[in-house]
Amino acid sequence: MKPAPFRYHRPRSLGEALALLAEHGPQAKLIAGGQSLGPLMNMRLAQPAELVDLNSLPGLDFVNEKEDAIEIGALATHHAVASSPLVRSRCPLLAEAAQSIGHYAIRTRGTLGGSLAHADPAAQLPLVAATLGAEIAAAGPRGERRIPAAGFFVSLMSTVLEPDEIIVSLRVPMAAPGERHAYQQFSRRRGDFAIVAVATTLLMDKKGNAKNLRLGIGGAEDKPVVLAEFKSLDPDAVARAAREAVNPAENPRVPAVYRRELVEVLARRALLKAMGK
Amino acid sequence: MSEFELTVNGSCYAVRAEPRKLLSDVLREDCRLTGTHVGCEHGVCGACTVLVDDRPARACLVYAVQMQGRSITTIEAVAAGGRPSRLQQALHEAHGLQCGFCTPGIVMTFEAYLKENPRPSEEEVREVLSGNLCRCTGYQNIVAAILKAADAKA
Numbered sequence: 001m002k003p004a005p006f007r008y009h010r011p012r013s014l015g016e017a018l019a020l021l022a023e024h025g026p027q028a029k030l031i032a033g034g035q036s037l038g039p040l041m042n043m044r045l046a047q048p049a050e051l052v053d054l055n056s057l058p059g060l061d062f063v064n065e066k067e068d069a070i071e072i073g074a075l076a077t078h079h080a081v082a083s084s085p086l087v088r089s090r091c092p093l094l095a096e097a098a099q100s101i102g103h104y105a106i107r108t109r110g111t112l113g114g115s116l117a118h119a120d121p122a123a124q125l126p127l128v129a130a131t132l133g134a135e136i137a138a139a140g141p142r143g144e145r146r147i148p149a150a151g152f153f154v155s156l157m158s159t160v161l162e163p164d165e166i167i168v169s170l171r172v173p174m175a176a177p178g179e180r181h182a183y184q185q186f187s188r189r190r191g192d193f194a195i196v197a198v199a200t201t202l203l204m205d206k207k208g209n210a211k212n213l214r215l216g217i218g219g220a221e222d223k224p225v226v227l228a229e230f231k232s233l234d235p236d237a238v239a240r241a242a243r244e245a246v247n248p249a250e251n252p253r254v255p256a257v258y259r260r261e262l263v264e265v266l267a268r269r270a271l272l273k274a275m276g277k
Numbered sequence: 278m279s280e281f282e283l284t285v286n287g288s289c290y291a292v293r294a295e296p297r298k299l300l301s302d303v304l305r306e307d308c309r310l311t312g313t314h315v316g317c318e319h320g321v322c323g324a325c326t327v328l329v330d331d332r333p334a335r336a337c338l339v340y341a342v343q344m345q346g347r348s349i350t351t352i353e354a355v356a357a358g359g360r361p362s363r364l365q366q367a368l369h370e371a372h373g374l375q376c377g378f379c380t381p382g383i384v385m386t387f388e389a390y391l392k393e394n395p396r397p398s399e400e401e402v403r404e405v406l407s408g409n410l411c412r413c414t415g416y417q418n419i420v421a422a423i424l425k426a427a428d429a430k431a
Contacts, residue, residue, distance in 0.1 A: 001318035008296035038338030039319035103408025105326050105333035190407035
């Protein structure tokens with residue numbers, strides 16, 4: 001459980017970090033909190049030749065209000081996101097999801113940018129970013145670009161991020177007035193990755209029916225699935241529609257039918273919770 | 278090989294180590310601070326938890342070379358002047374350990390957590406404790422000890 005040898009780089013600015021990526025190409029790997037990359041390297045599933053440590057980059061751990069959105073720096077830890085009064089009050093789904101990541105000592109190291117770049121299909125932050133229609137800002141040699149989170153994740157641990165780009169921030173829309181949310185996940189033990197996770201936001205009309213429903217599903221496929229079009233917003237109908245919408249891969253430990261079942265159960269629970277029922 | 282300085286428990290250590298050397302190994306082998314225990318070495322068991330700038334961190338998921346300019350606190354610094362901290366005393370009184378292998382990680386985790394949340398509920402204690410595996414106790418007395426320590430802080 002010791003990592004393979006690597007050369008260590010500690011850039012002091014974003015420009016320096018980008019130059020290192022340009023110089024070393026695919027040999028280089030970025031490390032931020034290291035809570036996913038560390039285990040992979042210790043188990044030698046990842047053996048980067050050049051390790052570029054982002055922890056000395058200044059000014060990337062902010063949580064700021066920006067117009068009708070919250071902008072969060074890539075180096076903000078899950079703990080910082082989950083305990084930010086701004087996030088808790090204006091984007092409570094994100095705070096709740098961040099609070100459910102791993103364990104306390106993981107959340108105090110793991111970073112927002114790292115989780116998005118790592119793109120584990122069962123991870124909380126990719127799911128919430130996609131569900132909320134967040135935007136990821138990435139810096140590269142051609143300047144900075146904004147990528148909608150819904151199109152950011154390609155498949156298992158793979159994103160549209162180019163090898164010479166670095167995530168710098170995430171822009172998450174604030175919850176609309178009256179918006180309700182719920183986050184539900186099922187994992188074998190507290191702190192494990194979810195087998196299936198569901199995030200939802202909705203509004204309620206005067207009759208107590210849901211409207212403007214968005215439902216994100218993590219863990220069911222190789223990237224988050226977001227549903228926004230439903231024939232009926234009855235919780236049972238939504239849960240069945242969610243079940244039909246996903247196509248989980250067969251896995252010897254988790255059969256596809258089991259994941260489908262979880263999608264339906266968690267979608268129903270999330271919806272009822274968000275509706276206050 | 279890299280040469281760098283580490284600040285551990287307020288003391289400065291000159292370290293010569295490969296960049297890949299884990300903080301947990303440098304603490305034990307180079308700094309000779311063997312109170313930090315090494316369990317799973319991939320961030321699951323929590324035995325190697327130390328504080329980095331007063332925040333808990335798995336020492337097996339950090340390379341020592343990354344820790345230049347940071348302040349590291351290990352279990353050796355907790356019983357100031359040989360007097361157990363409130364948490365250590367409570368673990369002793371409530372029989373919150375058996376073999377003791379996981380204990381340093383639990384102490385470090387909760388020394389930090391109780392500063393942040395001095396009066397946690399039992400549910401909160403259990404949630405945070407989920408990051409530290411104990412194979413002896415069944416956790417009941419650890420939870421009781423932590424709640425007792427929190428109570429004593431009030």
